[in-house]
Amino acid sequence: MWSSWGDASNDKDENLRAIFLALLAMMLAIFWFLWSRKKCSKNPIPPLPPGPIGLPLLGYLPFLGTKLHREFTELARVYGPIYKLRLGSKLCVAISSPTLLKEMVRDHDTVFANHVPTTAALVGSYGARDIAFAPYGPDWRRLRMVFVSKMLSKTNLDDSYALRREEVHKSIGHIYDRIGIPIDLGKLAFSTATNNVMRMLWGGTILK
Incomplete structure (x- = not known):
């Protein structure tokens, strides 16, 4: 009899602990949702282009094959000339339209000039000091002037x-x-x- 009562008490404690953990998880989820919503209201993010839905943490990486040009062509056929996809934790925007690409690199080149280089780019360019990865500014303009006048003349x-x-x-x-x-x-x-x-x-x- 005492054994049965003890087992019932243990089961009750386990149930209370499970309920408490579930309520705590729900409270944390609600708090995170309200906090992120408040943060977005202060700094509204412009709407992003459409794109495939990936996995948490991995993004769309598990679904990409070895022939990336065909994969991106198929994605452009489904989502349009500009689409987004997550590669791991990085949000990437792909452009497959010559018109949009011309507008980006010619009409709004200063807006898209600065970008975060990868570790390999930092090592290969001695700390992002070449014309491909250097931030837009006086040094980059001097590099471009030398590149155009000395190499592409x-x-x-x-x-x-x-x-x-x-x-x-x-x-x-x-x-x-x-x-x-x-x-x-x-x-x-x-x-x-x-x-x-x-x-x-x-x-x-x-x-x-």
């Missing part, structure tokens, strides 16, 4: 035409030498573009 491009033509001929010859053998055109195009840039910079190549 008509004189320099004309002088390096023979080097670029030679690298393209090498790539075409590589294709002819492998007739009947599958070729990774993406890898070939990447190596050709990289070798062209390297030839223009210091006259040598790093990829074969």
Whole structure:
């Protein structure tokens, strides 16, 4: 009899503890909801474009395959030329329309100039000091002026035409030498573009 009464008492304590934890979780959820709503009312966030719903913490990463260009093309077909998706904890906005891209990089370039570089970009650019990852400002404008005047001027491009033509001929010859053998055109195009840039910079190549 005492054993039965003790078991019933333990079950009652367990039920009270479960009810208490459930009420505490509900109170915390309500508090977080009210706090986030109050914060959003003070700093309203503009409406975001549509996009796929991912998983908590992981976002849409588990649903992406190896052929990202096809994945993003399919997403643009479903959600339109501009859509959002979460990659882990990062909120990303993808643009697949040339008109929207032109408006972003030309008409509103200063608005989209500053962005948070990745760790790899910080290491590769010595602390985001190159033209690709440096914040918009006087230093970046000087880098752009040097880049346009020294590297992309008509004189320099004309002088390096023979080097670029030679690298393209090498790539075409590589294709002819492998007739009947599958070729990774993406890898070939990447190596050709990289070798062209390297030839223009210091006259040598790093990829074969």
